[in-house]
Amino acid sequence: MRGDQYLLLPGPTPxxxxxxxxxxxSMVNHRGPELKEIIKDVTVGVKKTFKTENNVLIxxxxxxxxxxxxxVNFISPxxxxxxxxxxxxxxxxxKIATQFGANVEKLDFKWGEVADxxxxxxxxxxxxxxxIKVVLVTHNETSTGACNDIKAIKEAMGDHPAIIMVDxxxxxxxxxxxxxxWNLDVVVSGSQKAYMIPPGLSFLACNSKALEVHKKNNNPxxxxxxxxxxxxxxxxxxxxxxxxxxxxxxxxxxxxxxxEGLENIFNRHRNYRDMVRAAVKEIGLQLLTDDKYxxxxxxxxxxxxxxxxxxxxxxxxxxxxxxxxxxxxxxxxKIFRIGHLGYVRQLDLLATLGAIEIAxxxxxxxxxxxxxxxxxxxxxxxxx
Ligand SMILES: *Cc1c(COP(=O)(O)O)cnc(C)c1O
Numbered sequence: 001m002r003g004d005q006y007l008l009l010p011g012p013t014p015x016x017x018x019x020x021x022x023x024x025x026s027m028v029n030h031r032g033p034e035l036k037e038i039i040k041d042v043t044v045g046v047k048k049t050f051k052t053e054n055n056v057l058i059x060x061x062x063x064x065x066x067x068x069x070x071x072v073n074f075i076s077p078x079x080x081x082x083x084x085x086x087x088x089x090x091x092x093x094x095k096i097a098t099q100f101g102a103n104v105e106k107l108d109f110k111w112g113e114v115a116d117x118x119x120x121x122x123x124x125x126x127x128x129x130x131x132i133k134v135v136l137v138t139h140n141e142t143s144t145g146a147c148n149d150i151k152a153i154k155e156a157m158g159d160h161p162a163i164i165m166v167d168x169x170x171x172x173x174x175x176x177x178x179x180x181x182w183n184l185d186v187v188v189s190g191s192q193k194a195y196m197i198p199p200g201l202s203f204l205a206c207n208s209k210a211l212e213v214h215k216k217n218n219n220p221x222x223x224x225x226x227x228x229x230x231x232x233x234x235x236x237x238x239x240x241x242x243x244x245x246x247x248x249x250x251x252x253x254x255x256x257x258x259x260e261g262l263e264n265i266f267n268r269h270r271n272y273r274d275m276v277r278a279a280v281k282e283i284g285l286q287l288l289t290d291d292k293y294x295x296x297x298x299x300x301x302x303x304x305x306x307x308x309x310x311x312x313x314x315x316x317x318x319x320x321x322x323x324x325x326x327x328x329x330x331x332x333x334k335i336f337r338i339g340h341l342g343y344v345r346q347l348d349l350l351a352t353l354g355a356i357e358i359a360x361x362x363x364x365x366x367x368x369x370x371x372x373x374x375x376x377x378x379x380x381x382x383x384x
Pocket of ligand 1: 011062063064065089138140141142167168169170190199
């Protein structure tokens with residue numbers, strides 16, 4: 001018996017029954033009164049998760065769609081862009097900007113580590129002629145499980161006039177981000193991570209400073225045009241047909257988020273993180289990231305070379321129907337990633353940690369079964 005899959009990826013994440021039922025409804029006119037109410041309601045709800053009073057546009061696209069929207073609306077060809085990268089998703093933001101004609105300078109940090117705000121400050125301070133127009137940065141780097149200190153990075157920019165655009169696809173709803181308080185200009189997120197709904201929606205918020213930049217922007221765009229999005233949002237519509245079923249799901253998800261409370265949700269994710277990390281340490285495996293900047297959303301576990309991370313993942317999938325994410329690019333076969341965001345429960349993680357121990361012992365790793373599991377159980381007991 002295979003049973004339901006333990007889906008422990010850093011997206012897509014498991015969908016609560018309540019949300020599945022909410023999505024299973026008839027279509028309505030996307031320019032009619034029913035959807036207008038829903039669009040208004042979910043826009044208010046998403047704004048709360050961004051901690052912003054700025055407008056949020058909802059695109060029928062995966063997270064990368066909103067990254068492209070950020071690029072084409074706020075970066076003009078030839079603009080100097082400083083792109084801070086700590087992994088695959090930081091690289092992706094830089095690549096999209098490059099594709100659309102930006103003059104991109106990368107500021108790379110070692111994978112598994114975070115961006116050092118002091119280094120950012122040095123580079124910004126060097127720019128005395130204020131040539132840098134835009135700074136790109138990832139909040140939670142999903143390829144490694146390291147979480148940048150966005151507040152400190154923004155502060156490192158001082159009074160430099162460049163706008164900052166933040167990829168918060170895997171952080172929002174799992175990690176605190178305060179768009180208005182931290183004075184962030186553009187923030188982007190997506191549906192299939194901590195929002196507990198399927199892939200296919202992404203969100204883009206921008207402040208008035210970014211809108212001024214947008215007005216002068218001359219990158220070609222049509223589908224992603226923020227001006228069109230804002231104009232239609234006033235009427236409770238979107239310029240093109242929205243993903244209606246996903247909006248039903250989003251409305252239910254935002255209700256669940258409201259019921260639990262954002263701060264409680266952040267705490268819950270922090271607890272998952274601490275429990276998983278404590279167990280992995282007890283098992284004796286290395287963690288890719290330091291405790292200081294470990295992600296609330298996922299944990300990257302380094303697997304000894306003689307075993308290989310992909311063999312462990314394959315075993316877990318075949319034996320137990322547990323889906324873990326692999327390492328990307330240079331981290332392939334070196335790490336597996338345990339997603340613990342969205343609708344994951346502690347018991348799912350206990351089951352997974354138990355299964356990981358079985359896999360390790362099966363492949364010859366020296367471990368007394370139950371060691372990590374016991375640590376995780378103690379963690380739960382002591383954090384009740
Ligand atoms: C998931 C993710 C994205 C978007 O990826 P899609 O596959 O397009 O949804 C972007 N940035 C980060 C940090 C992510 O985790």
